[in-house]
Structure formats: structure tokens, C-alpha cells
Amino acid sequence: MVYPHLNSFAGRNTEMKKTLLTLAIIAATTLSAQAQAKGLNGNWVSEKPEDAGNKTFSTREFSFDGDRWDVKFTLFLDEAKTMPVFLFKGVGSYSVAAKSRKVKGAREAVFRFDKKFVTLLTDNADLINNFGFAGCNLKKGNEQDITETGCSFLASKTACGQEYDLVKMAGKKLFLGARPADGNMCAVDKRPVALGHALIKKD
Numbered sequence: 001m002v003y004p005h006l007n008s009f010a011g012r013n014t015e016m017k018k019t020l021l022t023l024a025i026i027a028a029t030t031l032s033a034q035a036q037a038k039g040l041n042g043n044w045v046s047e048k049p050e051d052a053g054n055k056t057f058s059t060r061e062f063s064f065d066g067d068r069w070d071v072k073f074t075l076f077l078d079e080a081k082t083m084p085v086f087l088f089k090g091v092g093s094y095s096v097a098a099k100s101r102k103v104k105g106a107r108e109a110v111f112r113f114d115k116k117f118v119t120l121l122t123d124n125a126d127l128i129n130n131f132g133f134a135g136c137n138l139k140k141g142n143e144q145d146i147t148e149t150g151c152s153f154l155a156s157k158t159a160c161g162q163e164y165d166l167v168k169m170a171g172k173k174l175f176l177g178a179r180p181a182d183g184n185m186c187a188v189d190k191r192p193v194a195l196g197h198a199l200i201k202k203d
Helices: 004-040 125-130
Strands: 042-046 050-053 056-065 068-076 084-099 107-112 115-120 143-145 162-170 173-177 195-201
Touching: 004 162
Parallel strands: none
Antiparallel strands: 042 056, 042 195, 050 056, 056 068, 068 084, 084 107, 084 115, 107 162, 115 143, 162 173, 173 195
């Protein structure tokens, strides 16, 4: 004798198993991502001055606390860091999600900006003009909020409210994505496909 209702139940049971398996995978991925994010907590700094191109060097300092983050990026004209040009600071929230399909061992991350600031660190008029800062009403040593206005190549929150990045922890080092030449990571298709310089945890 055929029991159609049993066949129907079996079909629903198979679909239920598939759904539960999918949920389990999502949960495992989420927990793994959360564990990765928790491991980021603290302060991370550039291992050494980083070549930023055009004979300039930079240092980065990231702070992570829960789902909050901030970054301080300082640009110099020399590797010895005696000729600083400006300091950019960004603060906001972030999330770490799925494993990257393009970079082994890395996860995809999104860093959102609540606020953006810039501090001019030089009074050299030629430099200020060359970097496009002349029209930003900056004063050397004074931090200025550029969240709404942006400043030269430093985009406003409206123009770039988040950056799509990569995160990888290897031992006591942290790697984020290598920034493209134009610095644009504001859209998901702009996410880096390689890792950048190492950051080390600051005691």
C-alpha cells in the first residue's frame, strides 16, 4: 500500500535537514568570525615605516574594542619619520564575515566610518598645495573634522562611508588588505585581493 502522506513527510524532512545544515554552517561561520573579531581587540601598529609610494612613508595605528574601531594614519616624507605631512583619523564600527575566496586565511571585513578627521603636520606651503589641502582651512597641529566635507583626496562620509577590506591574523601579527594605488576601497568590488604590511600588537 502506498502512503502519499509519508512521501510528503519524507520530502519535508529532507528539506528540513538541508535548512538545519545551512543554519549550522551559517552559525559556525558567524562564531568563527566573532572569534576572529574578538582576537583583534587591542592596539596594533605598523611593524616599521611602510613605503607609501612617491618617496613617502606611512605608519598606521588601529584600535579595536568589541565592534568599534579607529585608525590613525600618518604620512611622512622620509623613512626616519622626521618630516610628517598629515595625520588622518577615522572612527566607527566594523564587522568580520565570511572567509575570503581570493586570499587564503583571510576573512572579509567592512570598516564603517562614523567620523573622519585630519591634522596638518607641516607648514610648508608647497606641500600643502601639492596635497590639495590649501582649500580645507587647516591649521598646523589642529585636528579638523572632515566627516561631511572631506578634504582633497580624503573623502567625506557621504562619498565613502565604509571600506571593504580583508583581515588575517597570523601568530602575533595582523594583516589587512593592501590598499590599491588610488586608495579606493569604498565599494565591495574594490575589496583588496592581497594583504598589506604587517601590524604588531602594542603592549
